Amino acid sequence: MLRRQLPLALCFIAGVFMAVQYFIPHSSVQDFYQRLLDWLMTLLAFAFLLGTVSLIKVHFHKIRNRAADRGFSFVVFFGLALTLGTGFLHPEHITPGSPFDVVFQNIQIPIEATMFSLLAFYIASAAFRAFRARTLEATLLLVAAVIVMLGRVPIGDVIHEGIPAATQWILNVPNLAAKRGIMIGVGLGMMATALKIILGIERAWMGGGD
Amino acid sequence: MPTFVLTTIAALLTLCAYSFLYKDNPFYKFAEHLVVGVSAGYYLVIYYYNYIDPNVASPIFFLRRGGEAIALGGAEWWLALIPGVLGLLLYTRFFPKWGWIGRWPLAIYIGGYAGLGISPVMQSRVLEQLRANAIPLTSVTNVLLVVGLIGTLTYFFFSMKHKGILGGLARIGIVFLMVGFGASFGYTVMSRVSLLIGRVEFLLADWLHLIE
Amino acid sequence: MRWFDRLLGIDRRWIFLAIGVAVVIPFFAPMGFPVVVTEPVRRLYDAIEELPSDSKPIFLSMDYAPATTPELDPMSLAIMRHAFRRGLPVVVMTLHPAGYGLAQRAIATAAEEFDVEYGVDYAFLGFHPGIAAVMLGMGIDIQNVYAEDAYGTPVADLPIMEGVRNYDDVPLLVSIAGSAYPDSWISFAYQPYGQRVAAGVTAVMATDYYPYLDSGQMVGLLGGMRGAAEYEVLIERHDKGVRGMDSQSVIHVFIIVLVVLGNIAYFAQRKGKRPAPQEA
Numbered sequence: 001m002l003r004r005q006l007p008l009a010l011c012f013i014a015g016v017f018m019a020v021q022y023f024i025p026h027s028s029v030q031d032f033y034q035r036l037l038d039w040l041m042t043l044l045a046f047a048f049l050l051g052t053v054s055l056i057k058v059h060f061h062k063i064r065n066r067a068a069d070r071g072f073s074f075v076v077f078f079g080l081a082l083t084l085g086t087g088f089l090h091p092e093h094i095t096p097g098s099p100f101d102v103v104f105q106n107i108q109i110p111i112e113a114t115m116f117s118l119l120a121f122y123i124a125s126a127a128f129r130a131f132r133a134r135t136l137e138a139t140l141l142l143v144a145a146v147i148v149m150l151g152r153v154p155i156g157d158v159i160h161e162g163i164p165a166a167t168q169w170i171l172n173v174p175n176l177a178a179k180r181g182i183m184i185g186v187g188l189g190m191m192a193t194a195l196k197i198i199l200g201i202e203r204a205w206m207g208g209g210d
Numbered sequence: 211m212p213t214f215v216l217t218t219i220a221a222l223l224t225l226c227a228y229s230f231l232y233k234d235n236p237f238y239k240f241a242e243h244l245v246v247g248v249s250a251g252y253y254l255v256i257y258y259y260n261y262i263d264p265n266v267a268s269p270i271f272f273l274r275r276g277g278e279a280i281a282l283g284g285a286e287w288w289l290a291l292i293p294g295v296l297g298l299l300l301y302t303r304f305f306p307k308w309g310w311i312g313r314w315p316l317a318i319y320i321g322g323y324a325g326l327g328i329s330p331v332m333q334s335r336v337l338e339q340l341r342a343n344a345i346p347l348t349s350v351t352n353v354l355l356v357v358g359l360i361g362t363l364t365y366f367f368f369s370m371k372h373k374g375i376l377g378g379l380a381r382i383g384i385v386f387l388m389v390g391f392g393a394s395f396g397y398t399v400m401s402r403v404s405l406l407i408g409r410v411e412f413l414l415a416d417w418l419h420l421i422e
Numbered sequence: 423m424r425w426f427d428r429l430l431g432i433d434r435r436w437i438f439l440a441i442g443v444a445v446v447i448p449f450f451a452p453m454g455f456p457v458v459v460t461e462p463v464r465r466l467y468d469a470i471e472e473l474p475s476d477s478k479p480i481f482l483s484m485d486y487a488p489a490t491t492p493e494l495d496p497m498s499l500a501i502m503r504h505a506f507r508r509g510l511p512v513v514v515m516t517l518h519p520a521g522y523g524l525a526q527r528a529i530a531t532a533a534e535e536f537d538v539e540y541g542v543d544y545a546f547l548g549f550h551p552g553i554a555a556v557m558l559g560m561g562i563d564i565q566n567v568y569a570e571d572a573y574g575t576p577v578a579d580l581p582i583m584e585g586v587r588n589y590d591d592v593p594l595l596v597s598i599a600g601s602a603y604p605d606s607w608i609s610f611a612y613q614p615y616g617q618r619v620a621a622g623v624t625a626v627m628a629t630d631y632y633p634y635l636d637s638g639q640m641v642g643l644l645g646g647m648r649g650a651a652e653y654e655v656l657i658e659r660h661d662k663g664v665r666g667m668d669s670q671s672v673i674h675v676f677i678i679v680l681v682v683l684g685n686i687a688y689f690a691q692r693k694g695k696r697p698a699p700q701e702a
Binding site: 007008153182 | 211216217219220221223224226227228230231239240241242243244245246247248249250251252253254255256257258259261262265266289292293294296297298300301303304309310313314315316317318319320321322323324325326327328329331332334335336339340342343351354355357358359361362363365366383384385386387388389390391392393394395396397398399400402403405406408409412
């Protein structure tokens with residue numbers, strides 16, 4: 001009862017309350033709603049640490065089990081200790097220019113930004129190897145992509161004034177219609193999923209076990 | 211530490227990450243693992259100082275929130291304590307014998323967010339979009355927008371076979387979807403290239419001072 | 423080996439090298455092609471330009487991580503510069519933890535170019551988890567959600583927040599985001615409270631927001647580095663957005679050439695594999 005029924009009941013009550021409070025302007029309901037919003041923020045803040053603990057567990061096991069690349073797990077712990085140490089122990093904590101901020105600006109930003117910038121190289125390679133006008137649909141996609149690619153850079157305006165005009169038309173008409181259709185579909189899907197969670201039909205969030 | 215030293219560290223880490231383009235190597239792995247550890251620690255510290263400290267720890271232990279004093283055992287104190295305790299209960303999942311307790315705060319969190327989204331999402335993503343597309347068929351553009359939307363929605367309707375009129379509408383939907391995805395691809399190229407331009411600008415301007 | 427086999431079998435690292443060279447050259451030999459402003463960007467510019475000089479603060483939510491800074495930092499800077507130039511107060515916040523450090527950096531850069539004072543002309547509320555809960559909470563009472571700013575000062579003590587209770591007192595909210603935060607702002611700030619929302623997003627996401635623009639749920643939209651460049655042109659302060667467009671032009675043309683070459687080689691290869699027609 002406490003392991004399955006109570007969580008399902010709590011999920012149902014919280015979900016129904018949050019869904020119907022939009023339609024009940026009474027002050028007692030709105031006061032409780034505001035409190036519950038604060039609680040949701042706090043729960044999310046605590047939930048974040050779960051991911052960090054999982055990360056520590058994974059790399060700790062790698063070191064303990066003497067995995068082949070366990071040396072890099074020490075690097076993970078070094079990075080973690082660096083930010084936790086500079087953030088919590090240094091008197092400047094997280095103020096601008098503090099050692100914590102310096103680590104963020106000179107280690108996290110460069111590496112994270114660079115890793116994502118690798119995609120530029122891969123998209124060029126993939127465009128060369130895989131982007132084929134094999135079917136009518138693929139050709140449509142290719143032609144639209146080429147027009148938009150040229151239209152959204154200044155050289156497109158220089159080549160011909162029709163290119164940016166065609167780009168704007170593609171964005172404002174066929175793209176708009178397609179993305180609107182996708183948006184409506186996603187919206188309906190989101191509502192269906194929310195209802196399934198509230199009604200207890202979708203229970204994956206409870207995890208395994210009894 | 212002098213700025214140039216810090217910039218050089220950032221530049222060397224950048225080059226470590228770019229070394230992956232040649233092939234996977236220990237320098238890349240070092241940078242990858244370093245950023246995983248640094249970012250996990252960074253987010254933790256930010257969560258603590260920006261939220262946990264002023265909204266949970268400070269009201270409960272120091273009886274202050276937003277510069278105002280809070281009475282021990284008063285309403286504000288309990289309103290900070292209860293979610294704090296619920297949040298801590300989430301960590302029972304690390305103890306197999308007590309992990310089921312963590313489902314209680316998770317239930318409130320999951321159910322609460324699910325319920326919060328139903329009306330706003332219905333309005334913003336469905337009703338408003340349908341309203342915006344309910345336009346008179348007095349121009350080619352309007353006809354294309356209406357036909358395109360109907361075609362796209364028909365394409366994603368899988369409860370019936372796409373034959374006959376339904377099949378024709380779905381086919382029209384595919385045409386619009388392909389053009390839409392083509393536009394997305396064109397923008398995606400710009401997005402990825404922007405990230406590369408940013409890093410190159412850092413290396414050339416901030417590190418090597420070869421450009422302004 | 424035939425030419426198309428050789429072309430299609432090329433080591434991709436040569437393509438990587440060519441991309442690297444193509445992006446570097448325009449930094450040393452800028453072409454300076456003009457950037458033409460489009461309507462979605464102009465709509466956001468006009469929305470800020472039309473605010474009265476004694477307006478309550480604009481809220482700028484910088485909800486992005488280091489991965490997207492080349493596209494989004496120029497947008498944040500351009501909007502802050504525009505607001506400061508017009509003497510409009512700006513309250514910066516973030517719903518992404520990495521946005522904390524990025525916002526501080528952007529605020530410091532923009533603030534040192536103008537005669538502005540913290541707490542009066544601008545403020546930084548810091549990071550808050552919760553997304554939808556934060557957005558809905560701000561519709562009731564901003565100072566209940568953000569009791570303190572990023573530096574521990576009670577928000578109620580900041581002159582910039584005087585008379586700012588909830589969205590009724592916020593003339594415009596701009597979300598600069600690398601993921602679906604603008605959708606949430608529209609769902610949880612615009613729909614229930616009528617808060618005017620505009621967005622600056624990465625180019626990957628930009629096409630997805632045209633429905634919101636068309637329906638009027640969004641005031642304006644900046645899409646990717648091009649959007650940032652257009653805004654810099656409008657405020658007559660060229661920075662990284664405009665500077666990056668030359669490299670964008672070269673790379674886009676290069677990739678189009680790659681796609682065309684790839685298709686020519688592919689079809690030539692396919693034709694080469696077909697058996698010769700039998701003679702009668």
